Amino acid sequence: xxxxxxxxxxxxxxxxxxxxxxxxxxxxxxxxxxxxxxxxxxxxxxxxxxxxxxxxxxxxxxxxxxxxxxxxxxxxxxxxxxxxxxxxxxxxxxxxxxxxxxxxxxxxxxxxxxxxxxxxxxxxxxxxxxxxxxxxxxxxxxxxxxxxxxxxxxxxxxxxxxxxxxxxxxxxxxxxxxxxxxxxxxxxxxxxxxxxxxxxxxxxxxxxxxxxxxxxxxxxxxxxxxxxxxxxxxxxxxxxxxxxxxxxxxxxxxxxxxxxxxxxxxxxxxxxxxxxxxxxxxxxxxxxxxxxxxxxxxxxxxxxx
Numbered sequence: 001x002x003x004x005x006x007x008x009x010x011x012x013x014x015x016x017x018x019x020x021x022x023x024x025x026x027x028x029x030x031x032x033x034x035x036x037x038x039x040x041x042x043x044x045x046x047x048x049x050x051x052x053x054x055x056x057x058x059x060x061x062x063x064x065x066x067x068x069x070x071x072x073x074x075x076x077x078x079x080x081x082x083x084x085x086x087x088x089x090x091x092x093x094x095x096x097x098x099x100x101x102x103x104x105x106x107x108x109x110x111x112x113x114x115x116x117x118x119x120x121x122x123x124x125x126x127x128x129x130x131x132x133x134x135x136x137x138x139x140x141x142x143x144x145x146x147x148x149x150x151x152x153x154x155x156x157x158x159x160x161x162x163x164x165x166x167x168x169x170x171x172x173x174x175x176x177x178x179x180x181x182x183x184x185x186x187x188x189x190x191x192x193x194x195x196x197x198x199x200x201x202x203x204x205x206x207x208x209x210x211x212x213x214x215x216x217x218x219x220x221x222x223x224x225x226x227x228x229x230x231x232x233x234x235x236x237x238x239x240x241x242x243x244x245x246x247x248x249x250x251x252x253x254x255x256x257x258x259x260x261x262x263x264x265x266x267x268x269x270x271x272x273x274x275x276x277x278x279x280x281x282x283x284x285x286x287x288x289x290x291x292x293x294x295x296x297x298x299x300x301x302x303x304x305x
Contacts, residue, residue, distance in 0.1 A: 026054050026055060029132065029135050029136070030131075030132075030135045032131060033131060033132050033135065035054040035055075035056060036056060037056060037235065037236065038056050038057050038059075038060035038061075038234065038235035038236070039057060039130065039132065039235055039236050040186065040232060040235050040236060040237050040239070041104045041105050041128070041130050041132065041133055042054060042057035042105065042132065043057050043060055043061040043064070043232075043235065044075055044104055044105070044182070045057075045104070045105045045107060046058050046061045047061060047065075047071060047072045047074075047075035047076070048075050048076060048079060048107050048108070050105065050107050052105045052106070052107075052132070052136060057235075060231055060232075060234065060235055063231045064228045064231045064232070067224045067225075067227045067228040067231070068224055068225065068228045068295065070290060070293055070294050070295070071228075073290065073291070073294065074264070074294045074295065074296055077264050077265070077291070077294060077296070078181065078182050078213050078264065078296065078298070079107070079108075079109075081181070081213055081264060081267055081298045082111065082179065082181045082211075082213070083109050083114055084269045084272075085179070085181075085211045085269065085300060086098065086111050086114045086115050086177075086179075087114055087118070087269070088269040088270060088272075088300075089115075089177045089209060089211075090114075090115045090118045090119060090122055091118050092269075092270065092271070093177075093209065094175075095122075095175055095176070095177045095209065096119060096121065096122050096123065096174075097122070097123045097124075097170050097171065097174060097175065097176045097177065098111060098112075098115055098122065098123070098124045098125070098176070098177045098179060099125050099127070099166075099170065099176055099177070099178050099179065100124065100125065100126050100127065100179040100181075101127040101128075101154050101160075101178070101179065101180055101183060101200075102127070102128060102154055102180065102181070102182070102183025102186075103126040103127060103128050103133065103137075103149075103179075104128065104130075104133060104182075105130075105132065105133055105136055106136050106137060106140050110140070111124055111126070111179065112124040112126075112141075112144065112146070112147040116144075116146065116147075120146070121146060122146065123146050123147070123169060123170060124146065124147040124148075125147075125148055125149075125150060125165075125166055125169055125170060126141075126147070126148070126149045126150070127149075127150045127151075127152050127154070127160060128149070128151065128152075129151060129152065129153045129154070130236075131151070133149075134149060134151050137149035148165060148169050150163060150165055150166060154180075154183060154184075154186075154187070154196060155187060155192065155196060157196050157199040157200050157203075158199060161199070161200070161203050172203065172204070172205065173205060174205065175204075175205060175206075175207035175208045175209070176204050176205070176208045176209075177208065177209045177210075177211065178200055178201065178204060178208065178209065178210045178211070179211050180197065180200075180210070180211070180212045180250075181211065181212070181213045181298075182213050182214070182215075182296075184196075184197070184212065184214055184250065185214050185215040185239050185240050185241055185242065186237045186238070186239060186240070187240070188238060188240050190242065190246055190249075193250070194249055194250065194252075197210070197212075197250050201254070201303055204303055205303075205305075206303060206304055206305040207302070207303070207304075208302070208303040209257070209300060209301070209302050209303065210250075210251070210254060210300070210301050210302075210303065211298075211299070211300045212247070212250055212251070212261075212298065212299060213264065213296060213297070213298035214241070214242060214247045214250075214296065214297055214298070215239060215240075215241030215242070215295055215296055216241055216242070216243070216244065216247065216263070216295045216296050216297050217241040217242060217243060217295065218295065225241055225295060229241070241295060244261075244297060247261065247297050248261055251299065251301045254301035254302065254303055254304075255301055255302045255303075255304050256299065256300075256301050257270055257299075257300040257301055257302050258270030258271070258300060259299070260299050260300075260301070261297055261298070261299035262297065262298070262299060263292065263294075263296070263297055264291075264294055264296040264297060264298050265291035265292045265294055267298050267299065270300075
């Protein structure tokens with residue numbers, strides 16, 4: 001395979017990835033897994049420093065990082081938001097059931113590990129439409145009866161909610177935390193995305209929670225963001241960041257918790273000082289100006305009826 005333009009003159013990681021591909025060192029983990037085309041879950045894994053990615057993913061990720069250099073720290077901040085949200089939900093809000101849609105590949109401090117470190121009986125359902133995620137999730141969860149993985153598409157929430165596996169694992173008469181972390185911006189049509197969130201939230205009882213992180217498009221970054229979006233469209237899914245007002249629309253009718261919807265650099269778990277600390281083991285504290293430039297927002301809201 002010829003070395004791509006992204007690898008030529010690019011980072012050492014991209015050059016190593018291209019050489020590995022040329023030498024035939026990489027093999028798919030299971031039949032039917034396509035490693036000839038970039039995949040957004042594997043690109044995200046690469047940003048986090050994971051090992052579940054391939055040459056084509058690393059090359060595409062490097063292209064995106066040239067356009068949005070904050071992408072790697074953005075992925076780590078997003079992971080910090082996910083981990084701290086789960087800790088707060090289980091430890092402070094008393095949640096014992098979590099529905100994580102668009103869960104992505106296993107990485108450090110997975111949702112079930114964070115939740116079950118606080119309460120081993122906490123129930124977790126992971127949902128993703130990626131066969132590679134299923135391969136790794138099934139291996140990881142083989143001996144964990146309180147956690148299951150379902151292959152389903154977020155864009156068809158009714159199908160997901162009607163799955164017998166989810167109904168047998170989660171008690172929909174008791175509060176559930178719905179995690180839609182870095183996933184809604186893969187739905188192009190904003191009204192469709194709103195409808196998906198509404199259907200899911202309407203199925204949850206009062207006292208449940210919704211946590212969202214989402215790509216943000218800002219005036220000064222529009223051109224770079226659009227070019228980066230084009231890189232993702234060449235992968236298995238386009239990415240469609242939204243304005244602050246559009247992202248806020250996902251929380252319509254819900255009760256904001258803590259700081260509500262804010263820029264990801266400003267978010268803090270309810271009752272905690274703002275921003276990650278040195279002991280979080282997920283992000284390294286960096287230049288505050290860089291953190292403020294990250295193109296993302298996040299927040300938590302409660303479902304009250």
